[in-house]
Amino acid sequence: MKFQVLSKDPGCSARTGRIETARGWVDTPVFMPVGTTASVKSISPDELESLGARIILGNTYHLSLRPGDERIARLGGLHKFMGWRGPILTDSGGFQVFSLARINKIEEEGVLFQSHIDGSRHLITPESAVGIQKNLGADIMMCFDECTPYPVSYEYASESVMRTVRWAARSKDAAAGCGQALFGIVQGSVFDELRDLCLEKLASIGFDGYAIGSLSVGESKEQMLEVMNRLAPRLPDSAPRYVMGVGAPEDLVEGVRSGVDMFDCVMPTRNARNGTLFTSRGPLHIKNTACAEDPDPVDPDCSCYTCRRFSRAYLRHLYICRELLSYRLNTIHNLHYYLGLMAQMRAAITNGGFEQWRKYFYARLRSNQ
Amino acid sequence: MKFQVLSKDPGCSARTGRIETARGWVDTPVFMPVGTTASVKSISPDELESLGARIILGNTYHLSLRPGDERIARLGGLHKFMGWRGPILTDSGGFQVFSLARINKIEEEGVLFQSHIDGSRHLITPESAVGIQKNLGADIMMCFDECTPYPVSYEYASESVMRTVRWAARSKDAAAGCGQALFGIVQGSVFDELRDLCLEKLASIGFDGYAIGSLSVGESKEQMLEVMNRLAPRLPDSAPRYVMGVGAPEDLVEGVRSGVDMFDCVMPTRNARNGTLFTSRGPLHIKNTACAEDPDPVDPDCSCYTCRRFSRAYLRHLYICRELLSYRLNTIHNLHYYLGLMAQMRAAITNGGFEQWRKYFYARLRSNQ
Numbered sequence: 001m002k003f004q005v006l007s008k009d010p011g012c013s014a015r016t017g018r019i020e021t022a023r024g025w026v027d028t029p030v031f032m033p034v035g036t037t038a039s040v041k042s043i044s045p046d047e048l049e050s051l052g053a054r055i056i057l058g059n060t061y062h063l064s065l066r067p068g069d070e071r072i073a074r075l076g077g078l079h080k081f082m083g084w085r086g087p088i089l090t091d092s093g094g095f096q097v098f099s100l101a102r103i104n105k106i107e108e109e110g111v112l113f114q115s116h117i118d119g120s121r122h123l124i125t126p127e128s129a130v131g132i133q134k135n136l137g138a139d140i141m142m143c144f145d146e147c148t149p150y151p152v153s154y155e156y157a158s159e160s161v162m163r164t165v166r167w168a169a170r171s172k173d174a175a176a177g178c179g180q181a182l183f184g185i186v187q188g189s190v191f192d193e194l195r196d197l198c199l200e201k202l203a204s205i206g207f208d209g210y211a212i213g214s215l216s217v218g219e220s221k222e223q224m225l226e227v228m229n230r231l232a233p234r235l236p237d238s239a240p241r242y243v244m245g246v247g248a249p250e251d252l253v254e255g256v257r258s259g260v261d262m263f264d265c266v267m268p269t270r271n272a273r274n275g276t277l278f279t280s281r282g283p284l285h286i287k288n289t290a291c292a293e294d295p296d297p298v299d300p301d302c303s304c305y306t307c308r309r310f311s312r313a314y315l316r317h318l319y320i321c322r323e324l325l326s327y328r329l330n331t332i333h334n335l336h337y338y339l340g341l342m343a344q345m346r347a348a349i350t351n352g353g354f355e356q357w358r359k360y361f362y363a364r365l366r367s368n369q
Numbered sequence: 370m371k372f373q374v375l376s377k378d379p380g381c382s383a384r385t386g387r388i389e390t391a392r393g394w395v396d397t398p399v400f401m402p403v404g405t406t407a408s409v410k411s412i413s414p415d416e417l418e419s420l421g422a423r424i425i426l427g428n429t430y431h432l433s434l435r436p437g438d439e440r441i442a443r444l445g446g447l448h449k450f451m452g453w454r455g456p457i458l459t460d461s462g463g464f465q466v467f468s469l470a471r472i473n474k475i476e477e478e479g480v481l482f483q484s485h486i487d488g489s490r491h492l493i494t495p496e497s498a499v500g501i502q503k504n505l506g507a508d509i510m511m512c513f514d515e516c517t518p519y520p521v522s523y524e525y526a527s528e529s530v531m532r533t534v535r536w537a538a539r540s541k542d543a544a545a546g547c548g549q550a551l552f553g554i555v556q557g558s559v560f561d562e563l564r565d566l567c568l569e570k571l572a573s574i575g576f577d578g579y580a581i582g583s584l585s586v587g588e589s590k591e592q593m594l595e596v597m598n599r600l601a602p603r604l605p606d607s608a609p610r611y612v613m614g615v616g617a618p619e620d621l622v623e624g625v626r627s628g629v630d631m632f633d634c635v636m637p638t639r640n641a642r643n644g645t646l647f648t649s650r651g652p653l654h655i656k657n658t659a660c661a662e663d664p665d666p667v668d669p670d671c672s673c674y675t676c677r678r679f680s681r682a683y684l685r686h687l688y689i690c691r692e693l694l695s696y697r698l699n700t701i702h703n704l705h706y707y708l709g710l711m712a713q714m715r716a717a718i719t720n721g722g723f724e725q726w727r728k729y730f731y732a733r734l735r736s737n738q
Contacts, residue, residue: 038686042693045678067661067686075664075682083678292436295444309414309452313444317407317436324411324696 001140001181001208003240009348011355013233013259016346019055019240021087021139021181023079026054028240028261029349031252031342032089033335034269037062038072038082041269042328043335045083051304051332052339055087055139057264060132061096065115065122069135077137089264090138092129092171092185094145095213095245106146108163126167130174130182138180142211143171145185150218157189165201172205183209183242186231190223195231209240209262216245216265225254232258249278249341250365253358256345268338272330275319278337280364284312286330291316304336305329370509370550370577372609378717380724382602382628385715388424388609390456390508390550392448395423397609397630398718400621400711401458402704403638406431407441407451410638411697412704414452420673420701421708424456424508426633429501430465434484434491438504446506458633459507461498461540461554463514464582464614475515477532495536499543499551507549511580512540514554519587526558534570541574552578552611555600559592564600578609578631585614585634594623601627618647618710619734622727625714637707641699644688647706649733653681655699660685673705674698 002020009015019026033040033048036059040048048056058078063069075081078088097103101113110125129144145164148157164187175182184202188194195212202210212231215224228243232255235241242262243255252263268278275286279299284291286298297307298315306315306329318326348357371389378384388395402409402417405428409417417425427447432438444450447457466472470482479494498513514533517526533556544551553571557563564581571579581600584593597612601624604610611631612624621632637647644655648668653660655667666676667684675684675698687695717726 037690037692038683039690039692039694042697044674044694044697066690067682071662071682074662075680081680081683081686083683293440293443305413311444311450313436313440314407314450314452317450321406321408321435323406323408324693325408325413327693328411328413328697 003209003238005237007350007352009354010352012257014256014345014349014354015259015261016349017240017261019087023085023087023139024054026087027346029252029256029342029345030055030262031338032057032262032264033338034059034264034266035082035084035088036266037066038078040331040335041273042324042331045085047332048084048335049086051335052343053086053335055089056084058088058090058136058138059093059096060090060129060136060142061093061100063090063136064093064132065117069132073135073137077135079137087139088136089140089262090133090136090142091244092142092144093124093132094129094142094185095147097124098147098149099217108166110144111146126170127174130171134175134178134180140181140183140209141175143168143182143184143207145187145213147214147217148187148189150189150214152189154191154194157187157191157194161188161194161198165198165205168202168207169205172207181208183207183211183240185211185213185244186235187213189214190219190227192230195227196234199231199234203236207239209242210235211242211244211262213244215243216247221251225251228255228260229258232260235259249338250362252338252341253345253361256349257354257358268334269331272334273327275326275330277330278334281367282365286312286316286319288316298333299337302333302336304333306333306336372578372607374606376719376721378723379721381626383625383714383718383723384628384630385718386609386630388456392454392456392508393423395456396715398621398625398711398714399424399631400707401426401631401633402707403428403633403635404451404453404457405635406435407447409700409704410642411693411700414454416701417453417704418455420704421712422455422704424458425453427457427459427505427507428462428465429459429498429505429511430462430469432459432505433462433501434486438501442504442506446504448506456508457505458509458631459502459505459511460613461511461513462493462501463498463511463554464516466493467516467518468586477535479513480515495539496543499540503544503547503549509550509552509578510544512537512551512553512576514556514582516583516586517556517558519558519583521558523560523563526556526560526563530557530563530567534567534574537571537576538574541576550577552576552580552609554580554582554613555604556582558583559588559596561599564596565603568600568603572605576608578611579604580611580613580631582613584612585616590620594620597624597629598627601629604628618707619731621707621710622714622730625718626723626727637703638700641703642696644695644699646699647703650736651734655681655684655688657685667702668706671702671705673702675702675705
């Protein structure tokens, strides 16, 4: 994997860049749709491609439990298994172990947990997390880390940061020579000095990219933005900067402004399934009675398949009837919105006018409220 | 609507024909995918078109309750509402009233029932059933009929047939001059003389097409085939013959052999969602452990999107994880199978070799058993 910064905005930390992988290049800033169990929910790989997705995320935790990473390896790897030709980033399983599974024990070796599917017991270590990601054949792997909840004491966060750093060093050793990129994850909750310490230690180990972890885990939006905006510009300039699990459209805008290159979040796909559609004028709740006989598209300015072909009235009907097509049409629209938003931001940075574009974005977003 | 018989097989009653509607022609024998609530479940109108579907079915009962036929009329009709450009046939609501709703009273005027959705009370009459179908803008409408259960006494079936005939005459009056085609439905359960009587009465009223109703309602497969095979060739030669709600692939083959032109059934779409995939060598249950690491497509002879792009192993994984994409990929395959089967039969009839093709079909179907 190679990364190159292509342009920097004169007014803020925003930048464009290009990640080159064996499976093609990815222009940054980029949003990565989440394909938890080898499927971006309701969407086919061809639709993802048409929507302009260039890289997607797969979840190590889910895939290792079902269908199993060794099975996927025997079937030729995750790309072949799910029919996705572009690059894939896999997380380390850390976030899911701490949010979905029942934790039995955190020790130096790794984490003992019980599967959320069948209660079976597993030990995940930095080495096994990398091993799973090797089996999946990810283009970009993540170090196994401890994802602390919010709130957490300074003492525990400090202990946890040091463990995450030791696990990162072990992850790097485990990944040595495999040809797959490996990113480190900066932890430290809302404590600036712990975040800085973690970053310093990780940078001295040296990774292909750096991520900010444990955001959107219960802290306030202000705290999240504070951590992201302060920390992002401090991540090494020459490597991709990735904020994990964030976020709402305005969070992406703020992240890009602070110099973040990569994002992933379930928000566009999950909200789609819950009937919330993103538009340039703010979210639309498709189940609203106001949509019942509305012949207009979700967003008259949107060129996605859903908006070109279907009315709000029809989408509301599908949603209320729980028709399978509802989830898909909504997902197409929301991913189109997210991926289009990133493209707009890349263009604004390239043209040196990110701050002006940002003002326009907010003015429009609030025009409906 | 116009109908023309184009060729007849020399060895049996099978025939090809063409239905012409304002929204395009339909080659027969044809299978109509079922789009109950203005959506063929999990599939977009564009996919339906790519699969070769030419005409689809909408359910009067469901659509009148949700979102309401008057609402659909205000939104420009069912075609525009759901984005389907080809012809649509709507059933009369009879079958659903008798199978889904709670019947309060059957009287000469019509049927009093309670909605299966919210228990609300409704009266459906021949006139209101036609009125709903006019609002929907169906290219082909069906007469409101009483769909008797199986078993039913001769006495009740006889009474019911005469009511269905009177309702058919009222349906025809209600449809007069609207420019939408109207089909009569032959009832009479498994009683030959009642079926013949009903047919005679309907033919003397005169309809654009004739359907056989109340099949696949609990009678044995043998009884179903007996009624269909005896009755189909007696339906007027010059009008489309339609067997409602039938059936399995072999039922379609037998129906075509007896001279049936039109079919609809939820089997390909419902079975897809339950993980049963049709193949030329018989059904495949995708959840079978044997599929877990099988890199082959569902049917190596199939050219559908699902078979071109995905392995049995991946489809099994999606099915087990209840991923939304599972329902869709399975549905694409099953509809491709059904629509392809009809195309094969049309070609065999045109070439005068239906009986030979039929032997080949069964030999292949049983090669896997």
